[in-house]
Amino acid sequence: MINPEYIGFFAATLTTSAFLPQAFKIWNSKKADGLSLTMYLVMAVGTLSWLAYGLLIESPSVIVANSISVSIIVFIITFIIRSKK
Amino acid sequence: MINPEYIGFFAATLTTSAFLPQAFKIWNSKKADGLSLTMYLVMAVGTLSWLAYGLLIESPSVIVANSISVSIIVFIITFIIRSKK
Numbered sequence: 684m685i686n687p688e689y690i691g692f693f694a695a696t697l698t699t700s701a702f703l704p705q706a707f708k709i710w711n712s713k714k715a716d717g718l719s720l721t722m723y724l725v726m727a728v729g730t731l732s733w734l735a736y737g738l739l740i741e742s743p744s745v746i747v748a749n750s751i752s753v754s755i756i757v758f759i760i761t762f763i764i765r766s767k768k
Numbered sequence: 769m770i771n772p773e774y775i776g777f778f779a780a781t782l783t784t785s786a787f788l789p790q791a792f793k794i795w796n797s798k799k800a801d802g803l804s805l806t807m808y809l810v811m812a813v814g815t816l817s818w819l820a821y822g823l824l825i826e827s828p829s830v831i832v833a834n835s836i837s838v839s840i841i842v843f844i845i846t847f848i849i850r851s852k853k
Contacts, residue, residue, distance in 0.1 A: 687824035694821055697814025701807055722786055729782025732775055739772035740827065 691744025699748055702755045715762040723763060727756045776829025784833055787840045800847040808848060812841045 709715050730752045737745030794800050815837045822830030 687821055690817055690824065691821040694814050694817030697810050697817060701811045701814065704804070704807060719789070722789060725782050726786045729779050729786065732779030732782060736772055736776040736779055736829065739775065740825075742825065742827075744821065745830075 688744050691742065692747070695744050695748030695751075699751050699755070702752060702759075706755050706758055709759060709762045713762075715759065715766040718759065718763050720760070720763045720767070723756055723760050727753065727760060730756060773829050776827065777832070780829050780833030780836075784836045784840070787837060787844075791840050791844055794844060794847045798847075800844065800851040803844065803848050805845070805848045805852070808841055808845050812838065812845060815841060 705718075709718075730749050733745060734749040734753060737749055790803075794803075815834050818830060819834040819838060822834055
């Protein structure tokens with residue numbers, strides 16, 4: 684039987700990297716106009732909750748995936764708030 | 769000790785609903801211009817992999833969250849492909 688963690692880390696790589704183009708775009712343009720702060724705040728709380736879930740069920744791939752996603756989402760939120768000023 | 773599944777389902781509700789505004793926007797406008805097909809295809813494969821992971825570790829919240837996400841993502845992809853024609 685294949686180790687589920689291999690599939691988990693494969694999944695983590697894909698769903699985490701889906702956020703990267705948006706982060707790069709913001710980094711290059713130094714702007715985050717048009718992005719929904721509400722959506723990213725919901726994603727941040729959701730991803731932090733998945734992180735808590737991963738810690739509780741002791742799932743390495745859920746923990747790693749959501750730690751990275753939270754970092755990228757917080758980065759995006761910082762730029763959205765700066766853009767609004 | 770709190771049941772981890774409560775936290776998992778709370779997380780699932782948030783991260784799944786983050787996709788909904790985009791799906792509603794497409795449904796109302798019947799257009800999906802400006803959306804990246806590549807990004808949504810990556811998300812689809814990633815979410816299907818999380819679903820497989822959830823089945824392997826027998827996690828109810830991971831299974832339910834990713835089943836719903838896959839459905840919404842496939843709906844968005846269908847509209848992106850139609851828009852390109």
